[in-house]
Amino acid sequence: MKKNKSSMSQLEQVLKSGRFAITSELNPPDSADAEDVNRAAMILAGFCDGINAVDASGANCHMSSMSICALLTRVGYEPVYQISCRDRNRIAIQGDILGAAAMGIRNLLCITGDDVSAGDQPGAKPVFDFDSIQLLRTARMMRDERVFLSGRKITSELPLFLGAAANPFVPPYDWRSKRLAKKVAAGAQFIQTQYCFDVDRFKEYMRQVRDMGLHEQVYILVGVGPLRSYGAANFMRTKVPGIVIPDEIMDRLKKTPKERQQEEGKNICTEIIQQVREIEGIAGVHIMAYRQEELVAEIVRESGLLERKPKSQKAGI
């Protein structure tokens, strides 16, 4: 197993201790006001071990993930800095990684990123100089070998906890666990998955992951979240890349009267959390409640996550 210095990441400490981890996603402001970030973080900080700052997800422009993370460190919250490959080339990204570490950001989530065509400025130039695996390996090289891609030396420690995304719910299905193996090899220490609505498919994926022993090499946090309404679910299902919602869940929302759909969406979410928590090899959940962040607290409480008993310690990670 790869040598592993501690990154001083609180998220890493929680995962190492065997406690079931909770991370969530901050709604990025469309303002230049730091108070907006603090307010958005306050809703989540009480029970989250890490707060993700998204990197213009869906290719829509908001305050940048790097700046949000920097603001979060100022008030003592634990940010997870998402870097996507869509908007910056390798020169910019390597510089950002140094800057992030300098500002006390410890968790890095390396993702490919949605294409510009998904957003509200589809005429922008897509960069994709790196792919997510190249980005991961480069970040690991910078941390462990202390060099840039050019071979030039980095003159300080670079304490980082490296993460990646996974989407087990889209084709080619059998490849998805192999792709996870590749990401782990490239340097991933934790994984946050895409929204899990299809628990059966996820169980099958985890079976393959366990067969390869990957669950002992990487901490897997399952992506979950409340669907606000039938209409919102339909939008996510058809317009947002990579989100799969099975017909049964759509039907369940459709049958629910409009004014109770949000409640039902939350119930579905807590049920899914309870189900995935039982799967062997799951280290935590990543709750994405875009524009319903106030629900995260209820979801955590109602799904019984507040009594997060430590599991047996994982060796070697």
Place this chain on the structure above:
Amino acid sequence: MLLEWIYDLTHALLKPFKRILKPNSFAEKAMIAIEKVGKEVVFDCQMCGQCILHSTGMVCSMNCPKNLRNGPCGGVRLNGHCEVKPEQTCVWVKIYEGSLASPKYGGEMMWIQPPVNRKLQDSSSWVNLLHGIDQKMKTVWQTQDEKDALEPIFRGSNEKE
């Protein structure tokens, strides 16, 4: 797979001409012309100059709109089509199928492909291969040992030493 065999044959045939096939030579210009015609027709080659076709199931990964070299993104549609260009099949869905059908090189889909050297765009990948230009990096990107350890995972056998 036939294409794997053709790849090996081309490699063997070109090797003796390494001395003539120098970068920036007239011979390279001729090679570029040949590659453009041959590979563009068969593989829709994008002339990145650092061909990894045999590691990607004999399907050109540079046709992925996100230029991914290490596997599909998370946006693949349920019908296997591309997130960015819904009318076409995801390049990586084809690559996975192609790799499964490639007994010799298929496992190389597990290799961690380095970032693309954009300077090599529109140069001859054969010339670059013969002279080791396409693999040149100033840092150790991936060791042969790691490649060898990852490859068997592709076929589902994961015996650990």
